[in-house]
Amino acid sequence: MGAGRRDRGVTPIPSPSPLSIWVVSDGRAGIENQALGLAEAVKRLTPAEITIKHIRWRPVFDRLPSALKTAAMLDPASDPIAAPWPDLWIATGRATLPLSTRVKTWSAGKTFVVQTQDPRWANHRYDMIIAPAHDGLSGDNVFEITGSPHRITAERIAEVAPAFADRIAPLPHPRVAVLIGGKSKAFDLPAEHAADLADRIAA
Template sequence: MENQALGLAEAVQRLFPSDITVKRIRWRAAFDKLPSAMKTSWMLDLSSDPTEPAAGEAWPDLWIATGRATLPISARVRAASGGRTFVVQTQDPRWRNAAYDLIVAPAHDPVEGPNVLSITGSPHRVTPDRLAEGSATFADQLAALPHPRVAALIGGRSRAFDLTDAHAADLADRIARAVEATDGSLMLTFSRRTPGTAKAAMMERLARLPGLIWDGAGANPYFAFLDQADHVLVTEDSANMAAEAASTGKPVHILPMIPLKPADKFARLHADLHAHGAARPFDGTLEAWTYAPLDETARAARTVLERMKRA
């Protein structure tokens, strides 16, 4: 979630010279589950960064925050700063929506209002420069891989989806057949939510393919994989990875998961990505297509600066 706030801040910085300071908010365990309205700054964990300027320092021009933990602070910043700070909250706050100058919310979340900007997916840090930088770090490991290069981004268990061992094995077999049919190569990475046994099942079945499998040790090749891929396969449980993949202009194939409950918001996101021309359900083949890279983070940054001028 930090990447949402930081990605939007960096996009603003690319349009307007700015200094970025990262503040990480954590509540003490005894107060973390309290309703946002009941939380005050003395309840913050000692590891949290100060959220108000030190004596003699000015409030920031722009405050960008993400996640439930930040809501009580964000809702009070405008008043505490005397209107000096323009407050942006990403995602749907679902609490005191009028307290923020701008809410940058995923279009798949049904939030509306005069201070709401709906975008496809969420803000992120994927840019051509960052992809190229990440690719350079792994050039020795990726340069010789045959094309088409397939990046497989595997999520895991969540409230809406599951990745059982059997389903992981089936996905691995389908991916392997598609890569082998094209004499291509595989670049495979997992999320923190991927169950260990599911990860092991996939690695065992896919290890024979030419490519690189990241097991979580060492530098993260995520940006390099996106840069070098000819196709990107993303499990349907991750809205962030799907939107980030769509920002590359590469074909995005959505891998099915085991549904645990209705996941309408994910269906809406995938429909939006399909309408943009970016994503299609994975059908076992590696058909190529083209589209204009999704650039919603930049659109959000432009809107932030436009709203700040009018504030």
């Protein structure tokens, strides 16, 4: 009873707020998944709320250099980029660079800015760059990884594996899965090239 009276004056320590994470891209799956995969990896380590932001520039401004673009030039169909700012900003793709390089200022230093891939512009203005080793990028703010960030986990594989069981079961062991990006503005992956890659991997 006495202990109960003493406890009445104790103020509970509030739980820390979840980390606020924005995943910013132009919405293309191969681009967005890199930033989203990284955000999901962070969320597995600490409580976090992930918000996906798709942005694009008005056509008349799209080809301007990143240094000349401002948020006012965003297409009205873009998701809003405005306060309250996130704790963690994770972005991928050329379209996000004009925003990634400014969000630290807009947030008065609150937001930690992460850019995946090699930005190839103003690299010193990001808190961290997550770059694939094959880009050969170096710097105090560069974290080099093999390949690209992605959303594949052991749990996700186990969840979807039954849907492919009949197709996978006849395949010989050992089995190797390789994910290769498809056609883009800069690169092509014709069917014959894909088949050749498969044969070389199998060999």
